[in-house]
Amino acid sequence: GDSVTQMEGPVTLSEEAFLTINCTYTATGYPSLFWYVQYPGEGLQLLLKATKADDKGSNKGFEATYRKETTSFHLEKGSVQVSDSAVYFCALNAGGTSYGKLTFGQGTILTVHP
Amino acid sequence: GAGVSQTPSNKVTEKGKYVELRCDPISGHTALYWYRQSLGQGPEFLIYFQGTGAADDSGLPNDRFFAVRPEGSVSTLKIQRTERGDSAVYLCASSPQGAGRTEAFFGQGTRLTVV
Numbered sequence: 001g002d003s004v005t006q007m008e009g010p011v012t013l014s015e016e017a018f019l020t021i022n023c024t025y026t027a028t029g030y031p032s033l034f035w036y037v038q039y040p041g042e043g044l045q046l047l048l049k050a051t052k053a054d055d056k057g058s059n060k061g062f063e064a065t066y067r068k069e070t071t072s073f074h075l076e077k078g079s080v081q082v083s084d085s086a087v088y089f090c091a092l093n094a095g096g097t098s099y100g101k102l103t104f105g106q107g108t109i110l111t112v113h114p
Numbered sequence: 115g116a117g118v119s120q121t122p123s124n125k126v127t128e129k130g131k132y133v134e135l136r137c138d139p140i141s142g143h144t145a146l147y148w149y150r151q152s153l154g155q156g157p158e159f160l161i162y163f164q165g166t167g168a169a170d171d172s173g174l175p176n177d178r179f180f181a182v183r184p185e186g187s188v189s190t191l192k193i194q195r196t197e198r199g200d201s202a203v204y205l206c207a208s209s210p211q212g213a214g215r216t217e218a219f220f221g222q223g224t225r226l227t228v229v
Contacts, residue, residue, distance in 0.1 A: 004156075034219075039145030043118070044157070044205070044220040089156050100145060100170055102218065 002027045002094050006105035013080055021075040021108045023064075023090035031092040033057075033066050033073040034102070038087045042074050047075075047088070080112045118138075118221035120206050125229045127196055135191040135224045139208030146189050147218060148181055149205040157205055163189060196228045
């Protein structure tokens, strides 16, 4: 079945450091890929998405590129801020009969220190 | 309200009891989803409604779990004969269309503890 694997966490960085959170997936067909973020005390919210191979999603300085050849969707940010501290979830939607369903990875806790 | 609202925010119940969890989606959103999130894990899909009907209930773990959305708006997740393993945060989300096409907006969840 469909699955998403994220890098083991937690991740701790200093402000202005470079961030990479790895995400790989297994799915039949051509899934859409997402990064969701959960800030402390808030609900999950969409950070960015990509719907086909080689698409790049971007938002708030974060980027991720849909790599079909490596089945990956790694999240990157060039310079993190304390306000980026949150839990990040990679997810996919396989489409077809799974049209309404998101499959999530286990989440990566990011802590950014001043 | 402006977002997805879930009530109660916390629920403690005894093993074997029946519980109902409520979700008020964003007005006008036809798609509604329930997920379950255990500690340290990502959300796990339970069921997806399109309007009043369950379009995909493949994630419901067993027949103790049931969800309804009778008027195509508010939804209730019902759990019978609760077990300690049912303890988790139950998340509701809604979107204008299916989650593959449009952003799903999540509520803050109901934390269920079965003692």
